[in-house]
Amino acid sequence: MANKQSALSPASTGFWLLKSEPDVFSWDDLVSRGDQGEPWTGVRNYQARNFMRAMRLGDRCFFYHSNEGLAVVGLCKVIALAHPDPDDTTGKWECVDVRAIAPVPKPVTLAAVKANPKLAAMRLVTSFRLSVQPVTKAEWAEVGRMGGLDAKTLME
DNA sequence: GCCAACGTTGGC
DNA sequence: GCCAACGTTGGC
Numbered sequence: 180m181a182n183k184q185s186a187l188s189p190a191s192t193g194f195w196l197l198k199s200e201p202d203v204f205s206w207d208d209l210v211s212r213g214d215q216g217e218p219w220t221g222v223r224n225y226q227a228r229n230f231m232r233a234m235r236l237g238d239r240c241f242f243y244h245s246n247e248g249l250a251v252v253g254l255c256k257v258i259a260l261a262h263p264d265p266d267d268t269t270g271k272w273e274c275v276d277v278r279a280i281a282p283v284p285k286p287v288t289l290a291a292v293k294a295n296p297k298l299a300a301m302r303l304v305t306s307f308r309l310s311v312q313p314v315t316k317a318e319w320a321e322v323g324r325m326g327g328l329d330a331k332t333l334m335e
Numbered sequence: 336g337c338c339a340a341c342g343t344t345g346g347c
Numbered sequence: 348g349c350c351a352a353c354g355t356t357g358g359c
Binding site for chain 2: 200224246289307308
């Protein structure tokens, strides 16, 4: 079981969580991009960048609305590996491309995550400032269950 | 290479 | 809008 993650060697679990302020780029915006998806630009944190480098094609991500909403609202998937962030002039930063898979029928709020003892170790709770973070398979299943997603959609 | 100052994120 | 957490910068 590879659910113990070191910050320095972010081995891919295949499950992630991406934060976005809905004012800037919302779940609806990602849905509107369709199959083309969207490059996840603007990440300016080394740990978050390293997690993106560890992502593989087909890895699944929760889409979390920060600042407003404060909830997991959708599922998306990685459709392009880490590549230079086109918005970055320093050459240091990278992004992956993701596209929407399905909305979360009952958005899972941060409060609900915090209230669930099974999710006490989730980075959303323990390292809340990290905008790209790994999710364990158990956390993926639990948040999915809380959100009213069936197992098939969760593993799509 | 330490650490204080500063900037940013994001919940409240 | 405040402020806690924490990452980054830069002086020494």
